[in-house]
Amino acid sequence: xxxxxxxxxxxxxxxxxxxxxxxxxxxxxxxxxxxxxxxxxxxxxxxxxxxxxxxxxxxxxxxxxxxxxxxxxxxxxxxxxxxxxxxxxxxxxxxxxxxxxxxxxxxxxxx
Amino acid sequence: xxxxxxxxxxxxxxxxxxxxxxxxxxxxxxxxxxxxxxxxxxxxxxxxxxxxxxxxxxxxxxxxxxxxxxxxxxxxxxxxxxxxxxxxxxxxxxxxxxxxxxxxxxxxxxxxxxx
Numbered sequence: 072x073x074x075x076x077x078x079x080x081x082x083x084x085x086x087x088x089x090x091x092x093x094x095x096x097x098x099x100x101x102x103x104x105x106x107x108x109x110x111x112x113x114x115x116x117x118x119x120x121x122x123x124x125x126x127x128x129x130x131x132x133x134x135x136x137x138x139x140x141x142x143x144x145x146x147x148x149x150x151x152x153x154x155x156x157x158x159x160x161x162x163x164x165x166x167x168x169x170x171x172x173x174x175x176x177x178x179x180x181x182x
Numbered sequence: 183x184x185x186x187x188x189x190x191x192x193x194x195x196x197x198x199x200x201x202x203x204x205x206x207x208x209x210x211x212x213x214x215x216x217x218x219x220x221x222x223x224x225x226x227x228x229x230x231x232x233x234x235x236x237x238x239x240x241x242x243x244x245x246x247x248x249x250x251x252x253x254x255x256x257x258x259x260x261x262x263x264x265x266x267x268x269x270x271x272x273x274x275x276x277x278x279x280x281x282x283x284x285x286x287x288x289x290x291x292x293x294x295x296x297x
Binding site: 106111114159168169170174175 | 214216224227228231273275277285290293
């Protein structure tokens with residue numbers, strides 16, 4: 072399987088703390104994307120980072136990409152109860168439209 | 183932003199019946215649509231890629247005769263689960279591209295329960 076791995080599988084933190092999730096993948100990529108999924112719902116696109124970028128910010132989100140290690144991290148700062156969800160990374164290879172999703176991290180923010 | 187809808191949002195059916203799920207791009211023309219399946223507490227697995235006016239391309243292990251995909255227009259793709267069985271119970275999600283940058287826009291998903 073080409074599916075990426077995410078760790079941790081589950082993460083529980085207190086509201087206000089920072090949450091970090093990691094994603095590793097196996098093949099060369101065009102870009103890497105992070106998505107959020109609330110329980111039983113569809114996906115929400117959070118951020119896209121291209122293979123020639125190393126870091127990107129969007130609001131309370133910070134994404135890093137290390138193509139030499141084939142890994143990415145998603146940092147959510149000052150977490151809120153509403154951030155409780157599953158988070159997935161997804162990679163897009165070159166010359167291909169198919170996204171490959173990671174295994175996901177279930178994040179729980181404790182009020 | 184681009185909006186993709188799915189209908190129905192949930193469906194319960196008896197074993198042996200067929201179920202059709204629709205995926206529509208509401209404000210853009212989708213050159214390609216994708217169908218994913220997600221089992222509880224698992225990730226999304228791509229089932230097939232669908233281009234308007236041509237046959238769908240199925241991922242390895244996905245039965246094309248069981249999961250019929252029709253992409254008749256640039257705004258509509260349908261997935262029909264034929265002769266559904268309880269093991270087909272899952273969350274089915276579609277996505278669509280067509281606005282450049284290969285960004286996929288996801289539908290809200292359809293929860294299928296087969297009794």
